[in-house]
Amino acid sequence: MSVAVSLVLLVTGSSVVLAQNARTSRNAEIRTAMTWAFPLNPPPDPNTPPPDMHKPLHVPGSTRSYTLAQYDAMFGAPDWFPQDHPPMPRIVARGRKPAWACAYCHLPNGQGRPENAALAGLPAAYIIEQVKAFRSGERASGRAATAKFMPAEARNVGDVDLRLAAAYFSKLEFKPWTRVIESPTVPKTHIAHWMLAADAGGAREPIGERIIETSTDMERTELRDTRFGFIAYVPPGSIARGAVIAAKGIGAAQACESCHGADLRGVGNIPPLAGRSPTYIVRELILFQTGGRSNAGAAPMQREALHLSLRDMIAVAAYAASREP
Template sequence: MPEVVAHGQRPDVLACGFCHLPNGLGRPENADIAGLPAEYIEHQLAAFRTDARHSALRRLPLALMVQTAKAADKPEVERAAAYFAALKPRSWIKVVETETVPKTRVLGWMLVPDGSGVSEPIGSRIIEIPENVARTELRDSRSGFIAYVPPGSVAKGEALATTGGGKTTACEICHGRDLRGIGPVPPIAGRSPSYLFRQLYDFQHGFRAGSWAALMQPVVARLSEDDLVALAAYAASRDP
């Protein structure tokens, strides 16, 4: 494991493995980067570094990513990208369609059950929680997540991803029939639906810019937030 992944470089380059985990599978507040093309990882770090990539949610995880991208040198970026690109993606998130979900609270930038045992309607949300909160807080690389999504989301998302649904371009054209990516185009199968929704929303509202982002902006332009939820749910449900 490269030093930059394990320990970072003081004072401003944080250890990649702390947030994204040594297995690259990450958590809902950041990204699953295991198995992404090295070229794509390097491109995204450059976008953070040049302020081309932002998010509607300007919170600490994003600020730390921008800080690290701006402070890391080219060899560190290349070593980290090669490391994560070589990792094999695996199923980390179980997608469950449901009308009700546990009532949650925020802990460490992610949602966790609030302990009351009370359920509430899911509405049009994605509620992604750890399988085991204690193990997740210990950065246990064997303890994944459950993503609750509204009933019918996966089927609706499949229709949009495979045909465009009369609203957009089919995701399969660029991301591949199995959504496992083509060349430098990133795989999105089995990735966090919370993360995927954020990225679709950010493309739609201009928070992600740059040459590759320009390809996504017209794709999401006519989609509703319910469509974005459905697409994220479908992609997350696929085998990576």
């Protein structure tokens, strides 16, 4: 074998090893991110008494009262502040069996929560496209325990109701309710109600390469109150780094603003990112990268996500969430 051929084989072999090592490293960081980007509820404590399904519930500032029996089966949603939004179509407010009420998860004002999507202000055509992707199996929403909900809902909702829901949410004004804070330390957390919740006692730990997004009031979160919000802790320097990636790209990845528009406010049917949950944004980037979003419209983002490390995703999400919509 000639020296030239030997050198070519050596370089080629080294390139393959480096590529494999890069993939292994990236897979490892994605597996680590699953714990905070795709939180799963722990098994229920068998010693916890069942909730009182008929106890009157209230939230600050609302004159309304609900019980868990009225909405816990997901065929309804507490509408504490009906003056904050237009009248909801039936599919949004109460569902149409077997389809659940959209507002149960995404809330009457479409703001959503870190474990799902904020629908307010998204293009109606985009919402319809995504529901149909769930229906066809071309879009997933996370781990097996959570990935069953939206595909089931997408199969159960009729096309007429889908158009009504998409039109309703698209006309709502999205109002950011996640405050982004750069911090080297974060509250220690546990998982409750499909999201991170701060531990009692106020203990803190290093943030590492994570986003820690928590409710400012978990009790009001579970009552589906729509007049408070969330805090997202991000690593120091993330917002500035994300601004550079959004404006100029990084490596082979294009600038986010080249598709999502200036300040990431969306263009046409390309969705806005500004002000939205950074946990949700990272989760979707991971799904793009790992094949969880494979419909035709996802192809450009699949290519872009392949060029992003977890650190890049966190930076872009931190910057996007810090922007005004």
